[in-house]
Amino acid sequence: MTSINKIKSWGNSFLQLFYPRLCEGCSQALLVQEQILCVGCTAELPLTNYHHIPENETANRFAGRLKFEYASSLAYFTAEGLLQHLLHQLKYHDKQEVGVYLGQQLGLGLRETDWIKTIDVIIPVPLHPKKEAMRGYNQSNSIAEGLSDILNKPVNKTGLYRLRHTESQTKKSRTERIDNMQEVFGVRNATTLEHKHVLIVDDVLTTGATLEACALVLQTIPGIKVSFGTIGIAMD
Numbered sequence: 001m002t003s004i005n006k007i008k009s010w011g012n013s014f015l016q017l018f019y020p021r022l023c024e025g026c027s028q029a030l031l032v033q034e035q036i037l038c039v040g041c042t043a044e045l046p047l048t049n050y051h052h053i054p055e056n057e058t059a060n061r062f063a064g065r066l067k068f069e070y071a072s073s074l075a076y077f078t079a080e081g082l083l084q085h086l087l088h089q090l091k092y093h094d095k096q097e098v099g100v101y102l103g104q105q106l107g108l109g110l111r112e113t114d115w116i117k118t119i120d121v122i123i124p125v126p127l128h129p130k131k132e133a134m135r136g137y138n139q140s141n142s143i144a145e146g147l148s149d150i151l152n153k154p155v156n157k158t159g160l161y162r163l164r165h166t167e168s169q170t171k172k173s174r175t176e177r178i179d180n181m182q183e184v185f186g187v188r189n190a191t192t193l194e195h196k197h198v199l200i201v202d203d204v205l206t207t208g209a210t211l212e213a214c215a216l217v218l219q220t221i222p223g224i225k226v227s228f229g230t231i232g233i234a235m236d
């Protein structure tokens with residue numbers, strides 16, 4: 001360690017004494033080497049390890065509905081579970097660093113696969129501009145940035161955009177949700193995405209209607225291939 005880094009390290013330890021960073025899972029003080037979650041909470045994250053299984057449940061939710069290459073999710077999303085809590089912090093408490101962290105964790109798994117090497121660009125599911133302005137950020141962008149850190153792939157935040165805001169989907173049937181997503185998304189600068197393999201990224205996979213709508217509009221671009229990556233997969 002250089003002396004500058006030693007001083008920085010001491011400085012961080014010193015700051016930790018007075019302003020401890022807290023685990024987003026259990027609120028205990030994090031050790032200097034821990035990020036976002038303590039070791040105990042990291043072990044409790046219900047990982048799917050789907051990246052080792054081509055025909056996993058994430059892929060199954062799209063099977064027969066549209067053409068896609070690969071699909072994976074980082075962890076199981078259950079009501080009141082740790083992942084639900086983390087994504088709530090990301091979406092409603094301005095904790096963009098939680099999104100970056102989760103994106104990095106997804107990236108570390110995907111980095112073990114061969115197919116991820118064929119991805120050219122990461123595309124986060126866009127929010128409607130009004131909703132993004134209200135929240136101040138798009139949570140999927142944070143996840144995409146974390147993925148990009150690990151995979152060294154660029155993020156394209158402008159190629160796909162949301163034409164209208166959809167009302168809450170939670171009380172709708174699957175068919176209603178899919179109808180509700182029709183013509184919600186659009187593409188711009190399509191030529192830059194021609195013949196590219198894109199990884200579309202979202203926070204939680206439920207029915208897959210949102211990701212399907214994104215993929216279908218992207219598939220109007222010649223030669224494009226799509227894959228899906230989400231942090232959670234809802235298991236209700």
Ligand SMILES: [Zn+2]
Nearest residue numbers: 023026038041
């Ligand atoms: Zn913890």
